[in-house]
Amino acid sequence: MKVICPNKTCKSFENINKDGSYFRADDSKRIQRYRCKGCGKRFSKATSNDHYRLRRRRDSSMIEHLLCAKVSMRRIAKVLKMDRKTVARRMIALEKRALRQHRKLLDYLEKKKVTHMQFDDMITIEHTKMKPLSISIAVDKDTRLILGAQVSQIPAFGHLAKKSRRKYGYRKSYHEAGLTKLFESISKTIDKDAIIKSDMHKSYPKFVSKYLSSCTYKAYEGGRSCVAGQGELKRKGYDPLFILNHTCAIFRDSINRLVRKTWCSTKSPKMLQRHINIFISYYNFKYIQYEVNTI
């Protein structure tokens, strides 16, 4: 990796001298220090790292594994004998790396193209059922890759709608904004003759015709859920959206806060999005072990 000066205003940022080293006790590594010849700025290999100034680096990969293995943030803190705020802070660093890896994957797919995409929404809650959230998910049917997932706030529905308005006031829907964000991030990776499948949600056709107008769009009716699969797998024999529903079931079985009938719930939508971003990268690269080959 090429070392450059972290000073953004520096003009000769590639003119770097080695400048000693230091021993990092946290993970027993010797870290190279550098000095910029242009501006005189001193920095080290650790300066640009996601884990800069964080301790207990050795526990990072374990935190990632546990987050994607249905363990709650508080229980991870107990298991690894650390503070729960340490786990929350470490998720920021893990998310940064996950987003970078996902960006690389999307860049690769922009050249390779996805020929069969399925998308849908999954409902979860923010602390109470009266504050629901929607997660829009898109998957590649052929490789089972998760292309993207976007969390958005939605108002309560059904018999809880009235009660929710009385208790928490009017709750705005950001569902369409979430779908816009999802489609904008993945539309370049979809082939122009691709097949797009989803269920019969009323706002989906609008987004498909706006972002993927040349594709073949098929909408299917949802069915009743079977007992296994966390309410995501369907009871009918052949399910045209099986890959998507199966991925949703894996989401629910891997992320503790998405499990049904559980004590653990999301307190902040931002942290849910962060957890999902970490999971997507974990799933794509460590679970189904997809390899990005350079073209």
Ligand SMILES: [Zn+2]
């Ligand atoms: Zn410099």
